[in-house]
Amino acid sequence: MSDRLLERIPFNRAFIAGKELFYISQAVLRGQLAGDGRFTELCSRWMEDRFGARRVMLTHSCTGALEMAAILCGIEPGDEVIMPSYTFVTTANAFVLRGARIRFVDIRPDTLNLDEERIEEAVNERTRVIVPVHYAGVGCEMSRIMEIARARGLRVVEDAAQGVNATYKDQYLGTIGDLGCYSFHETKNFISGEGGALVVNDPELIERAEVIREKGTNRAAFRKGAVDKYTWVDLGSSYLPGELVAAFLYAQLEESEVITHKRRSIWARYEEALRPLHEAGLLRIPECPAHCHHNAHMFYVLLPTAADRDRLIEQLAEAKVQGIFHYVPLHDAPYARKLGWDDVKLPNTEDLAARIVRLPCYFDLSEGDQDRVIREVREFVGAA
């Protein structure tokens, strides 16, 4: 077949479960468009039941949930927060907005998650929070992280943006720390365009979380009839999504098992096809510890060198396949340099970030298209 006839295989394609417009039309017909209506309630209760979470509050994004978490942790200027440098910008910005200084800690070479054995050396008397980021939906070593946090009186905020519906030792990601943050951005497993949720696991934080989410007012208590008028009682902002977003999301949550099952089968096909290359030492495929159950959010390969990585991306592009790298480590980003936070050495982060390529992984990826991706990768490493 001529290359010109080959269709481009994108990195991601949004999956539509089917009932999104139906639920949106219900919300419209009901005339309930602002936040905290029926669909917001349905989504929250669904996640609470399914994930065994004490309280789930929908937000307009995972970024919004992280910002709420930073306020709930009582971050003040000069406080320190520990997190990986290999993460999305808003993991850091949510805390920087409150005046925190970020202590970037290196990642483990196997899972690319925060290296739990490097946390203690970054803790000092100003440390307030540890933020594990569950990369690719593979759980961080939460037992150890919780043990360190409890021993030192620190809060734990899980950035589970990529980890919705994945587990660590049979507990759902996001439900283990004091707070957890989910994303329903179009690029994640379950989507609403932009969207997110804050999981509140510490019951003592629930009431304040409701206030912060409702612009710093006690409107939630007012709606429940607990107070007779609502007013400005605390810091806060507008973190809740409108009902149309929640209606869309509910259609996705209802199909979460189908979505996860399909993604896992795509992931397993990549694994089966590329494991021989991994075993031959030609590249590395993702590793998931036996006590973690991932959600097939992402399939990546690690090439021997950064130059190999760049050439693979180029070769894929020539074959009309979109393979992409991932985070530019935050400690090495312009804003971190401006703040003088680039004086850390994070060898694993710098090395792995330069060698990763993420492969197309989405619900509608056909076996034929996936075979094309696999063929290109095999050819690249000389195994075709």
Ligand SMILES: *Cc1c(COP(=O)(O)O)cnc(C)c1O
């Ligand atoms: C996607 C993502 C975010 C941001 O999520 P939004 O919903 O787009 O705000 C934060 N952290 C990580 C690790 C992510 O993957």
